[in-house]
Amino acid sequence: MTLGVLAQVVIRERTQTCESRNDFCPDWIAHHYDEYLSPLWTHLQLVLVSVALGFVIAFALAVVAHRRRWLVGPITGFTGILYTIPSIALFTILLPITGFGFWTAIIALTSYTLLIIFRNIVTGLDNVPEEARDAARGMGLTERQRLWKVEVPLALPEIFAGLRIATTTTVGLAALAFFAGAGGLGAQLMTDINFKSNIVLAGGLCVLLAVALDLILLVAERLTVRWEFEG
Amino acid sequence: MTDSNTAQPEGPHPNRHAATLEFAHVAKTYPGTDEPAIHDLSFTVEAGEICVLVGPSGCGKTTAMRMVNRMIELSAGDILLDGESVQGRNTAALRRDIGYAIQQVGLFPHLDVAGNIATVPKLLGWSKDRIAARVTELLELVGLDPDEMRSRYPSQLSGGQRQRIGVARALAADPPLMLMDEPFGAIDPISRERLQNEFLRLQGEIRKTIVFVTHDIDEAIKLGDRIAVLQKGGVLAQYATPAELLMAPESDFVADFVGADRALKRLALQRVRDVDLWTTPWVRAGEPVAAARSRVSQTDLKLPLLVDDQDRPLRWLTDADLRGETVPSASGARPPHCVEADDILRDALSDLLQHGVQYAPVTDAGGRVTGILSLELITDFLGHQVPGHIIEAPSASDRVDSSP
Numbered sequence: 001m002t003l004g005v006l007a008q009v010v011i012r013e014r015t016q017t018c019e020s021r022n023d024f025c026p027d028w029i030a031h032h033y034d035e036y037l038s039p040l041w042t043h044l045q046l047v048l049v050s051v052a053l054g055f056v057i058a059f060a061l062a063v064v065a066h067r068r069r070w071l072v073g074p075i076t077g078f079t080g081i082l083y084t085i086p087s088i089a090l091f092t093i094l095l096p097i098t099g100f101g102f103w104t105a106i107i108a109l110t111s112y113t114l115l116i117i118f119r120n121i122v123t124g125l126d127n128v129p130e131e132a133r134d135a136a137r138g139m140g141l142t143e144r145q146r147l148w149k150v151e152v153p154l155a156l157p158e159i160f161a162g163l164r165i166a167t168t169t170t171v172g173l174a175a176l177a178f179f180a181g182a183g184g185l186g187a188q189l190m191t192d193i194n195f196k197s198n199i200v201l202a203g204g205l206c207v208l209l210a211v212a213l214d215l216i217l218l219v220a221e222r223l224t225v226r227w228e229f230e231g
Numbered sequence: 232m233t234d235s236n237t238a239q240p241e242g243p244h245p246n247r248h249a250a251t252l253e254f255a256h257v258a259k260t261y262p263g264t265d266e267p268a269i270h271d272l273s274f275t276v277e278a279g280e281i282c283v284l285v286g287p288s289g290c291g292k293t294t295a296m297r298m299v300n301r302m303i304e305l306s307a308g309d310i311l312l313d314g315e316s317v318q319g320r321n322t323a324a325l326r327r328d329i330g331y332a333i334q335q336v337g338l339f340p341h342l343d344v345a346g347n348i349a350t351v352p353k354l355l356g357w358s359k360d361r362i363a364a365r366v367t368e369l370l371e372l373v374g375l376d377p378d379e380m381r382s383r384y385p386s387q388l389s390g391g392q393r394q395r396i397g398v399a400r401a402l403a404a405d406p407p408l409m410l411m412d413e414p415f416g417a418i419d420p421i422s423r424e425r426l427q428n429e430f431l432r433l434q435g436e437i438r439k440t441i442v443f444v445t446h447d448i449d450e451a452i453k454l455g456d457r458i459a460v461l462q463k464g465g466v467l468a469q470y471a472t473p474a475e476l477l478m479a480p481e482s483d484f485v486a487d488f489v490g491a492d493r494a495l496k497r498l499a500l501q502r503v504r505d506v507d508l509w510t511t512p513w514v515r516a517g518e519p520v521a522a523a524r525s526r527v528s529q530t531d532l533k534l535p536l537l538v539d540d541q542d543r544p545l546r547w548l549t550d551a552d553l554r555g556e557t558v559p560s561a562s563g564a565r566p567p568h569c570v571e572a573d574d575i576l577r578d579a580l581s582d583l584l585q586h587g588v589q590y591a592p593v594t595d596a597g598g599r600v601t602g603i604l605s606l607e608l609i610t611d612f613l614g615h616q617v618p619g620h621i622i623e624a625p626s627a628s629d630r631v632d633s634s635p
Binding site for chain 1: 300302322323324325326327328331333335336337338339340341342343350351354384386397400401410
């Protein structure tokens with residue numbers, strides 16, 4: 001009888017101390033992970049929207065710069081400057097203009113993707129073999145047809161490489177989006193920055209998200225750029 | 232998938248017309264330079280002919296070729312395709328109508344073989360079935376197995392295969408004119424020889440008008456119906472058939488460029504059977520010696536040749552052999568060295584020299600004697616072919632197998 005009570009006390013003691021001792025607590029995570037799904041979803045949206053927007057803008061810039069070479073320098077310089085602004089500073093600058101919320105974070109995150117994606121698309125287009133370009137011209141492809149049927153397909157490996165770096169980087173940067181009031185896993189992290197299990201769970205989800213998105217892009221690349229992986 | 236029935240109606244229309252091409256006082260001066268790259272270039276390529284542009288590097292041969300499909304715009308003069316100026320035409324449409332093959336081939340690495348060949352037909356809006364049938368047909372035409380090749384990517388092909396796909400791609404829409412810039416330039420000598428022969432066989436079938444750029448005079452002589460020799464500054468030094476060029480170079484430059492061995496090169500243009508061969512009495516074992524002796528007096532070479540009952544040479548007969556009543560058999564003797572009637576003269580000459588003989592029996596495809604070729608005959612042949620009466624250069628299809 002006494003022993004049984006003692007054992008119960010010890011067990012309760014232990015379960016209480018995992019959290020109170022600030023240990024890594026699988027049980028706690030198992031009971032609370034559903035509270036992280038909504039921030040995870042927000043985080044994913046932040047990443048997808050900003051990378052997609054960044055891709056569209058960078059692609060347009062790269063195509064223009066591909067035809068007018070002198071633009072490569074200025075565009076690289078400008079996107080480079082955007083890239084070096086500390087994110088917290090950028091959120092703070094944007095707040096008075098765009099207010100708290102999702103889109104403020106999107107503007108900042110998008111501007112960080114531009115340099116990486118732009119440079120990769122430009123490099124990819126530059127690396128198209130000269131003889132393929134010449135053959136395309138000689139066979140009567142118009143400038144637009146050469147771009148879409150020859151140059152862009154051949155630049156795809158570089159473009160995918162850029163997208164993968166940009167996506168992984170953005171998953172990390174989006175953890176700071178809570179500064180702009182956009183939520184995400186970063187906000188969840190900040191709810192209890194001193195609790196290990198919280199940090200492990202929120203941080204782990206960040207890493208998992210980055211890995212998952214990277215894998216999806218890798219598969220997409222394999223499916224699109226089949227010629228690179230044959231033979 | 233596509234059997235020959237569906238391929239047939241789309242097939243190469245051997246008569247789809249080959250274009251005539253005329254350079255009329257064409258000049259090209261690049262901005263910022265005084266020296267023209269092409270200087271007053273005029274010549275005409277007849278429909279169905281191979282015109283080879285040849286010359287040292289920097290002579291403007293590639294520039295001249297690229298002005299035809301307006302990859303480079305001309306500065307003065309005009310280029311006429313079937314009498315119509317290329318300058319009045321939409322560049323993309325013009326280029327789709329002209330086959331284009333370059334040394335680096337420029338296959339699209341992201342498209343498989345079928346996709347590469349289909350490039351121009353797709354631009355022209357052909358139906359899927361028609362394109363598939365055409366791809367099969369072209370792969371067969373360039374000597375590749377369609378089922379094996381169709382879905383390979385360029386990175387999975389050998390240099391020679393790429394080159395053939397490049398030619399197939401240039402032929403895809405059956406253009407009346409082909410431009411080829413050193414298409415065999417990057418190929419090893421052995422494959423190159425084979426590709427040249429195949430190219431001539433192919434041309435025998437398709438009869439396109441072809442402008443072919445090379446820096447290799449031997450290639451020019453082998454492939455060209457006519458050769459335009461260009462010198463620095465894009466000046467036309469001579470425009471002539473290979474035989475004319477070898478026999479009567481118009482300037483020291485051409486003579487130099489053609490090479491000190493141009494007499495030998497002429498030997499590559501002719502075959503043994505083109506020569507008026509010597510006769511010699513050929514006799515069979517068992518024949519009366521008297522009959523053999525009487526025939527000796529009527530022939531060029533007074534040396535009887537013993538042949539078997541199918542006229543195949545067995546050995547030369549000596550005086551000692553002709554002392555008996557009848558001609559003895561050839562028992563044990565080594566047959567004389569023979570040359571083949573289909574050999575080109577250059578190889579036959581080399582054969583004679585190598586075996587240290589003055590003459591040799593010539594045999595046809597069946598091994599039968601048709602005459603005697605001698606060093607003297609070859610010397611005469613070269614000596615008598617003066618510019619005045621040039622023997623018509625053998626047609627391209629005739630020279631298909633001219634390589635050893």
